[in-house]
Amino acid sequence: MEIFYSILPDLIRMVVCAVCGAAIVFGNALVMGYAERKLAGHIMLRPGPMEVGFHGVYQLVVDGLKLMGKQLVVPKNADRPLFMLAPLLAFAPVFVPLLVIPFSDKIQGFDLDIGLLVILALASINLLAILIGGWSSNNKYSLFGAFRAVSQNVAYEIPMLLSLLSIIFMTNTFSLKGVVAAQSPVWFIVIQPLAFLIYLVAIVAETNRAPFDLPEAESELTAGFHTEYAGMSFSLFVLGEYANMFIVCSVATVFFLGGSSGIPLPYFEYSGIIWFLLKVYLLMFFLIWIRWTYPRTRFDQLMNFCWKYLIPFSLVNLIITVVMVKLL
Amino acid sequence: MDINQVKKQWQTLSTTIEDIDYAVSGHDYNICLERDKVRDFATLMLEEGFYLVDLMAVHVTPAIEVVYQFAHFETRCRVLARAFVDDNSEIATIADIYQGANWHEREARDLHGVVFVDHPYLFPLILAEEDVDLKPLLKKEGTLKDIDAVRRKPPEPAPEPKTKVKPEGAEAKPEAAKSQEQS
C-alpha cells in the first residue's frame, strides 16, 4: 500500500498526461484539418469549407463522424490482422513523444534525460505502420507507396539527426528542457541557420507531405499506402500524420526557436505555452503553405537531394559546430 | 524533298498517279497501288520524310479499299494512297515501317475486318475481345456501293474549284449510285 501511495502522484501524472496527450492529438488534428483545408482554399482563391457552422468550423467534426460511420473494408486476399494493425500502429505511438515535449517551463509530462531519443525512436514506428499497411493491403500501388515511404524516411532521418546533433553538441544534453534552457540569450536558429533549414526540409520528407509526398502520390499511386483504407482506419493514418507533424514541429521549436521562451504576457503565468504553440503552428503553416505551392519531386531526385545536398551540408555543419565548440 | 524526284520513284511502284486539286479535295496526289507494293511504297515514303497521317478502310465493291494518307512536315504535300485487299480481306502490314500504323491497322481490323498480314499484334483495340467478328463499319447489302460511285468524277466542263454545288451534277451521281446498287 505504501508503494502504491509512493507512486500515486506519478500515476496521476501519467493519467493526466495521457488525457492531455489525447486532447492534443485530436485537437491538433481538428485544428490542422480545418486550417489545411481553409488555407488550401484561400491559396487557390476559393473559400474552402463553408457549410457546417460559421465558415465551416465544424466541418472536421462532421467529417470525423462520417468516417466513424463508414464500413471497414478489408480487401480480398489481404493480410487481415496486419491490415487492421497498421492504422493502430500509426496512431498509438504518437502519444508518447508528447509526454517529453516542454510546452512551457512548467508544463511538461516528464523531463527525461533522453527526451530527444524517445521522440526519434517512436517516430520511426510510424514508418513501420506504413510499411505494414502497404504490404498487407494486397495492392501494388500500396506496396509501392510503402516502399517509397521506407526508403525516403530512412534516408531523411540521417540529415535530420545530423542537424539536431549539432545542437546537442552545443548543449551537451538530450533533455529537451535543457535545450530550451541553453537558448536563453539567442535562439539556435540564429547560430545554426543551416541546421534549421536542413531540419525543415527533412521534416517535410519525414511527414510525407508535398512536395515529398511520394508515398501517397495520388496522381501516380492513386493514394499510395492507404489506397485500400477507408473510414476510421484511414482517419487513424491521418490523425497519426497530423500528430507527427505536431511533434516534429515541436522539436523544431524546442531546438531552434527557443521553445516556450518569449515575451511574458501580463497576468498569465503560463504564457510560455502560448508562445510555444504559436511557434509550432507557424511552422505548420509553413508546411501547409509549401504543400499547396510546389509540384511533387521524383523519387530519385528526392534521394539525390538528400545524399548530394542535405547530408554533406549537415555533416559540414556538424564538423564546424564541433570545432567551434572545442575552440570556444 | 524534291517532289519531282519522289514522283519518279512513285512511278516505279504505281501506274496511276493523279495530280488532284488541293483546293477542292485537300490532297495533292492520289496514288493507286497494287497490294504487294504497299510495303515498298511505305518504305519509300518514310525515307522521303513523310509521316503517316491516317490509315483507314472503306468498304466498296469489288473489295475493301485501304486508304493511306501521308503528309510532309516541311512542304505541303498530301498524298493519298489506296490499295484493295485480297479475297481473304488480307493486305500486308506497314506497322513495322510506320509504327503509328499499328493502331490504325488494329482499328481497321476491328471496324472492317481487314487482316493485316504479319502485323505484330493484331488484337482488338476498340472492340471487346468477343466482338472481333462484329465488323461494324461494313456496309449492308443495298448500301454498299461500287468504287466508281465514290470516286471523283472527271472534271466536267470548266470545273472551278470554288463554285456552288451544281444541282445537275449532284443529281446525276445518285442515279449512278442507284444503278450500281441494282446491279
Place this chain on the structure above:
Amino acid sequence: MAMDVETLEDSRHHRYVLNMGPQHPSTHGVLRILLELEGEYAMELLPVLGYGHRCHEKIAEHKPVKSFMPNTARMDYLGALIYNHGYAHLLEKAAGVEVPERAEYIRVITSELNRIQSHLLWYGAYLLDLGAFTPIMYAFDDREHILDILEDVTGSRLTYCYFRVGGVSKDIDDKFVTSTRAFIKRLRSRFPMYEDLVNGNIILQKRLNDVGELTPQLCARYGVTGPLLRGTGVDYDMRRAEPYSIYPQFDFEIPTETKGDCMASFLVRFREMEQSLRIIEQALDGLPEGPVMAAKVPKKLKIPAGDYNASVEAPRGELSYYLVSDGSDVPYRLKVRTPSYSNLSVVPEMCQGMLLSDVVSAMGALDLVIPEIDR
C-alpha cells in the same frame, strides 16, 4: 531517367504487371495502360482503348452531313470549336460554299479562344499530375473568363455547336469584343505569375527535363503532331503548313523547342497561348462588317462524289476529316483523324524504361483527351 533496357532483358521473371486505369487519376478518362514493371521502371506499356467508344464514324454514315456538326464537339470536348471549324471547313470545301469574311474572323477568334481554354485546362491538369494542386485553380480562373465569353456568343460552355456550313450561327456584338480585349489584357498580366509559380520552379524543371524525349523521325513514324512535334524543333502547324480559313492574314509565330522532351512541349504549349492572343488581337482589329452566314447554303447539302480531306490544327495536333462521298447528302464514309490517337500510340516506345513517375509526366505532356481517342 531511363534504365538500360538491354541489361534487363533476361530478367523478365522479376517483372509484374500493373494496371494503370481505367480509373486512375492521371489517365484523364477511361484509358487503361498495362505496365510491365521492373521495380518502378516501366519496361513494357500496352495501352488498352475502347472503354468509351461512341461510334461517331458509324453515326456519321447514317445522317445528313450537316447533322454531324454537334457530334464533332463531343469528340474533343476541349477543342470543340476547332473540331467544328474543321468539319465546317471540310463541307465548305467539298460543296464549294463561300464563307463571308466576317464569319471567318469570328471563327478564328472563337477558335483561338477555344485553343487557349484547352491549353489552360491542360496546364492545370498537367500540374495536378505532377502533384501541384494550386495551378489548376488559377488556370481555371482564367479559363472561366473564356467560357463566359464563349457562352455569351455560342450559348454553351463546353460542347459548342456554333459553326455552320457557310458561317456561324450568331453574330458577335460589342460586348464580345470588349470582354475579349479585357481578357487578353488579363491573361497577359497573368503570364508572369505562371512563370514564377510554375515554369521556373526547380522541381518542375527537374521533373520534365530529359523526360520522354522525341525526335522528328520518331514523330514521323508514329504520326505525332502538335506541340509534341513542335517541341522537337519542327515548326509544323496546320495553320501555317496548310493554311485554312484566314490564318495567312495574321502575323504569328509558331513556337518551337529543340529538345523534344516534356519540358519542350510544355513550353511550346505555354507560348502558344501568347501567340493565340496575338491572333485574336489582330482579328479583333481587322474585324470586318457584313453577314455571318453565306447567302445561299442548300438545305440539303449534297457533296459531289469523291473524297475530301480537311486538316486543321487542333490544340493537340493535326485534326483531319476525311470524307468519302457518293454524291448524296449522307457521307459514305467519314474518318476522323484525331491527334491524341496518334500521339498516344507513341507511348509504348516513348515511355519504355521510364520510372512510373515519369510515365505520368510523359502521359500528361501528351495532353490526352480520351473521348477523342475513343471517338
Place this chain on the structure above:
Amino acid sequence: MKSYFSELFTGAWSLILGLKVTIKALFTPIVTCQYPREKLEITPNYRGHIDLVKFADTGTHKCITCGSCMRDCPSDCIVVDGEKREGVKGKALTVFTLDFTKCSLCGACVEVCPTKALDYSNEYELAGYAREDFHYDLLKRVEERE
C-alpha cells in the same frame, strides 16, 4: 562544383518565387461563387433546351405543325403532331414533346423553324430522378407560362 552551387541557389530562389505567388493569393479575395447560396446572372444567350415562344400579341405559340424541326433533328428527339380543327387555318398543334436526354443542343430546330416559334430556354439547373423527367411537353409548358 560551380554548377552544384548555382543550381542550389537558382533552385532555392525559384522556390521562394513560388511561395511569394501563393502567399499573395492567400490574401487575395476569393473568386469562386458559392453556387446554391449565390447565383451568377446567366447570359440571355444561354442555350438551354428548346421552348415554344409565347407571343404577346396572340397569347400563344406560333407553331404551324409543319414538322420541319422534327425532320431536321439529328437525334430524333422532337415529336410534333397536330389535328385539323374547325375554323383554324392549317393544322392545330396537339403534341410537341422534346426528349431532352437525346438532344445535343445543336440548334437545328430553332434555325429551321419557318415561324420562329422555337427558342432556347434559359434553364440550366436540371436534375431529376428518372429520365422521364426530361421528356418535356413543350405545349404544356407554353400554356403554363406567364
